[in-house]
Amino acid sequence: MNSISVKSEFILSGNIGEKIWDSIKSGLILVDSEGKVLLWNDWIAQHSGIPAESALNHLLGSLFPDGLTASFKTALKSVLQHKLPIILSNALHRSPLPLYPLPATQRKQDRMQQSIIITPIVTSEKKRLCLIQVTDASISLKRERVLKSHSERLSKKATTDGLTGAYNRRFFDERFTAEFGRAQRQSAPLSLIMLDVDFFKNYNDRYGHPAGDKVLISVVKALSSQLNRPTDVVVRYGGEEFIVILPDSKSEGSQIIAEKLRVAVSNLNIPHSESKVADHVTVSVGVATYQPDTDCNAACFLEAADTALYSAKHDGRNCVRHLVTPECGRYCPDTPQANSPD
Amino acid sequence: MNSLSELQMDALTEIFNIGAGRAASSLSEIVGEEVKLSVPRVQLYQSSEINADVLSLNSPRLGAVKQSFSGPFDADAMLLFTEDRALEIVHDMMGSQVGIEDVAEYEQEAMCELGNIILNACLSSMADVLDLTLDSSLPVYSVGATDALLRQIVSEANQPVMLVLHIDLAIEKRHSQGYLVFLLSSSSLQKLLVHVDRFISGI
Numbered sequence: 001m002n003s004i005s006v007k008s009e010f011i012l013s014g015n016i017g018e019k020i021w022d023s024i025k026s027g028l029i030l031v032d033s034e035g036k037v038l039l040w041n042d043w044i045a046q047h048s049g050i051p052a053e054s055a056l057n058h059l060l061g062s063l064f065p066d067g068l069t070a071s072f073k074t075a076l077k078s079v080l081q082h083k084l085p086i087i088l089s090n091a092l093h094r095s096p097l098p099l100y101p102l103p104a105t106q107r108k109q110d111r112m113q114q115s116i117i118i119t120p121i122v123t124s125e126k127k128r129l130c131l132i133q134v135t136d137a138s139i140s141l142k143r144e145r146v147l148k149s150h151s152e153r154l155s156k157k158a159t160t161d162g163l164t165g166a167y168n169r170r171f172f173d174e175r176f177t178a179e180f181g182r183a184q185r186q187s188a189p190l191s192l193i194m195l196d197v198d199f200f201k202n203y204n205d206r207y208g209h210p211a212g213d214k215v216l217i218s219v220v221k222a223l224s225s226q227l228n229r230p231t232d233v234v235v236r237y238g239g240e241e242f243i244v245i246l247p248d249s250k251s252e253g254s255q256i257i258a259e260k261l262r263v264a265v266s267n268l269n270i271p272h273s274e275s276k277v278a279d280h281v282t283v284s285v286g287v288a289t290y291q292p293d294t295d296c297n298a299a300c301f302l303e304a305a306d307t308a309l310y311s312a313k314h315d316g317r318n319c320v321r322h323l324v325t326p327e328c329g330r331y332c333p334d335t336p337q338a339n340s341p342d
Numbered sequence: 343m344n345s346l347s348e349l350q351m352d353a354l355t356e357i358f359n360i361g362a363g364r365a366a367s368s369l370s371e372i373v374g375e376e377v378k379l380s381v382p383r384v385q386l387y388q389s390s391e392i393n394a395d396v397l398s399l400n401s402p403r404l405g406a407v408k409q410s411f412s413g414p415f416d417a418d419a420m421l422l423f424t425e426d427r428a429l430e431i432v433h434d435m436m437g438s439q440v441g442i443e444d445v446a447e448y449e450q451e452a453m454c455e456l457g458n459i460i461l462n463a464c465l466s467s468m469a470d471v472l473d474l475t476l477d478s479s480l481p482v483y484s485v486g487a488t489d490a491l492l493r494q495i496v497s498e499a500n501q502p503v504m505l506v507l508h509i510d511l512a513i514e515k516r517h518s519q520g521y522l523v524f525l526l527s528s529s530s531l532q533k534l535l536v537h538v539d540r541f542i543s544g545i
Contacts, residue, residue, distance in 0.1 A: 091432070091451045
């Protein structure tokens with residue numbers, strides 16, 4: 001008898017109400033305090049494959065062969081008991097009800113991703129009912145995913161060099177600050193390798209800029225091929241100048257890698273008739289290693305790498321030179337004299 | 343005078359711990375692990391006194407789940423976590439199926455549900471123990487700069503009194519501190535205290 005009196009309440013409000021809920025593009029189920037279905041809109045009928053005639057006046061749990069999930073039952077009970085509205089998020093529940101994306105004629109589909117809201121309704125006769133609203137969460141999930149892949153692509157664009165695909169200066173500034181801060185906090189070593197293509201201006205003059213671009217691309221490939229850890233990154237720092245950040249690398253290790261990088265570029269064997277050190281393209285390499293617990297700051301450390309590169313060029317190019325940070329005080333004007341090893 | 347006696351404070355702490363216990367069992371059911379939730383302390387503040395330092399929310403960004411409820415007294419109930427905590431909680435609740443970097447996608451919804459569970463549990467235990475009926479809106483989640491969000495919370499509510507519950511949530515051995523805040527008018531606070539006193543004299 002309960003359900004009839006309740007239904008008549010709806011009918012009294014005109015069948016406008018019925019037309020509205022059947023037009024709504026989300027699911028509406030109304031149940032009474034026993035869990036008996038009083039309203040089952042078209043959307044729910046379509047996506048569950050259960051027509052309203054079969055659902056009305058039946059217990060909600062009995063309509064589905066597998067019954068209701070534990071969390072759904074708890075939520076329903078709790079709404080009736082405490083009269084407080086409840087959310088079942090898609091994030092934590094995925095697909096509480098056996099609903100399917102397409103009109104549920106064929107059952108070989110995956111369940112629809114759902115977001116569910118259950119609100120208490122008290123009738124004028126003080127009867128406690130529950131309104132269950134179901135929305136298809138897959139649309140917003142898809143939108144989130146599209147936005148995420150867009151933003152990933154954009155941030156990749158914003159941090160890489162268009163020509164070589166290496167990371168760019170902007171990326172370096174952020175990553176270097178972060179890695180240096182981490183090295184200081186955790187008293188971990190950190191190394192920087194700075195490389196410069198030898199006589200690159202002469203190469204461009206002799207072979208043309210398009211050929212010069214190809215050299216830069218090949219150099220980045222050669223450098224990347226020598227780095228195994230995902231945290232070791234190649235950055236195009238300026239025209240023909242590159243930097244490799246090596247977190248947690250001590251001086252011995254970083255010198256070995258620096259030498260591997262130098263050899264890898266040399267082994268490309270790209271003819272360079274205008275080079276004064278070889279008949280092919282080579283690089284000069286400067287390595288700096290941050291020794292934990294020294295007073296060196298980030299700018300001073302970067303300066304040390306630059307100084308090491310300068311030494312490599314000064315000493316005849318196509319070679320590796322190395323500096324560790326306590327020595328850098330000599331070269332870095334920012335460092336107080338007291339910290340200088342002299 | 344807006345202040346609480348020790349007895350009133352104890353009664354409220356007890357009521358909210360009943361709620362915390364209920365919330366913990368619902369959360370455990372979802373997470374499939376033991377979830378512990380407790381309310382070690384309840385304090386009363388004037389809204390004007392509230393800032394990030396008072397609540398020791400040392401993070402640039404804050405997440406807040408809000409439900410407004412009404413009944414014998416009205417209040418805005420809010421669950422506050424720093425955003426990095428919120429993301430960790432969501433990650434713990436979702437389990438290993440989702441990487442920590444993908445959690446932000448679900449933050450909004452999952453935090454709404456977490457807030458809903460904890461707020462409902464506290465409201466329902468208050469309603470049960472004090473024998474009253476409360477209605478509540480659906481939860482709304484907002485994230486923003488800590489100071490700005492706190493200022494907005496205080497000014498929007500236009501309610502001078504804040505009942506602040508310290509919350510300790512433990513999922514899989516990770517402890518997260520948060521706050522449950524009730525913003526009330528002075529008259530709503532007085533009405534709440536009338537019910538609390540009635541409860542105290544009844545035991």
